[in-house]
Amino acid sequence: MRMKGFLRIAAALFLLATLVSPVAAQTTGGIVGRVTDENGGALPGVTVQVESAVLQGPRVTTTDPDGHFRLTLLPPGDYTLTFQLAGFGPEQQKTPVGLDRDTTVNTLLRPSEAEEITVVSDSAVIDLRSTELGVNLDQRAIDSLP
Helix, strand or coil: CHHHHHHHHHHHHHHHHHHHHHHHHCCCEEEEEEEECCCCCECCCCEEEEECCCCCCCEEEECCCCCEEEEEEECCEEEEEEEECCCECCEEEEEEECCCCEEECCEECCECCCCCCCCCCCCCCCCCCCCCCCCCCCHHHHHCCC
16 A cells, blocks of 8 residues: 555656656756857867846856857846957857757957068178178277287
């Protein structure tokens, strides 16, 4: 008799768990994406910060070696994402997050500063036809010779 009561309670708990779990899974969403440079190359180590009025504070993650990132368990709402990496200018994007779905945000970062260096020099005057070697020495140079 005790076994039947135990089985009824176990069956009731199992039924309750299966009914509640789909509802709980639909209370949040996520943001996924990839960060690349101008040439399409992956940027690992990019700091991705997400802020929203529906969050108590910002959430931060970094991109993996392939430039991918994932922010999960975000309440539905509008979010601002900030992407930062040393040597690159920061990028900001806004995106909405819905229930039980991942929003994809792919971002391109550009170098923060581009410098152009121009080297200019005068070439020495050399007479290629002459075999003479000449040097002008002043009196001081002559006095210091051994």
